Amino acid sequence: MGFLICACLLQLLFLCSPRVAAQSQPLSPARILDAMLQDYAYRAFVRPRTGIVYNATLPGNLAGIAVSALRLRSGSLRRKGFAEYFEFGIPTGVIVQPYVERVVLVYHNLRNWSDYYYPLPGYTYLSPVLGLLVYDAANLSAVGLEELSIVASGSPISVSFSNVRAVPPGGPAPRCVWFDLDGVPQFQDLEATNVCSTYRRGHFSIVVNSSEIAPAPAPSGTVVPPIPTAGGRAKGSSKTWKIAVSVVGAAIALGLLASLMLCLVRYKRDKKLEVMERNAEVGETLRMAQVGRTQAPVALGTRTQPVIENEYAA
Incomplete structure (x- = not known):
């Protein structure tokens, strides 16, 4: 699901970028x-x-x-x-x-x-x-x-x-x-x-x-x-509107880029968590024991018995 969202954001970014560039061309x-x-x-x-x-x-x-x-x-x-x-x-x-x-x-x-x-x-x-x-x-x-x-x-x-x-x-x-x-x-x-x-x-x-x-x-x-300045006749000035659209388009493109980067970071994190959970599921099953009123996992007996170090030991 996260991958599909990233792909959609990337496509929107590509669609918006040429329009912003075209509007910025000098007259x-x-x-x-x-x-x-x-x-x-x-x-x-x-x-x-x-x-x-x-x-x-x-x-x-x-x-x-x-x-x-x-x-x-x-x-x-x-x-x-x-x-x-x-x-x-x-x-x-x-x-x-x-x-x-x-x-x-x-x-x-x-x-x-x-x-x-x-x-x-x-x-x-x-x-x-x-x-x-x-x-x-x-x-x-x-x-x-x-x-x-x-x-x-x-x-x-x-x-x-x-x-x-x-x-x-x-x-x-x-x-x-x-x-x-x-x-x-x-x-x-x-x-x-x-x-x-x-x-x-x-x-x-x-x-x-x-x-x-x-x-x-x-x-x-x-x-x-x-270029003629609108002055007191700024009503319906499409030139000002074009500049505003260019600025808004650039802001949208930057927002889409930031969203895409955040989406990729989250996607990598989710994949890492998924791998960790899968590894945990196939690992060693712990034995459950009664501790008070709750059930809690406990480790099995240790595989290697501890030995007290003694410099006098043979």
């Missing part, structure tokens, strides 16, 4: 930026109204980036879509996963920060990186929210880029690039001139695999902005 600069822009986008909802685009105000260290927020009902988004949300054309049939009553569509235009947050070796950006992320609109004071997924069940979402740099004559054909939340790029052909399509949320741009095109000028002071 990439792009994910830190997403969290900051979500915070500033929600701050733009001074008097929130459904279906109205609100432009966010960013600090000086993010100069050049444009962020906007649009709140919609999930049912309205699926039935009606949203024809022109800057460069994004959202058709009907877009489904939010997991389902929430209202969503906020946060728009990003990274402009001259595109190369820094989404480096793509061997490629040159012909247009800025544009982002479309979706969040739950239940609490417009929340920061550090997890992104929701959207799936275009019918026609794809179109991305019509403007001010696209021209490719030199004879150069390679430009292509669309899509970055998921982990920053992994996927390439596809353009749907039309300067138009890309997607069925999911993420970041998008047009690139060309050519060293002949001069790269866009890098922004001054490429300093990664810090």
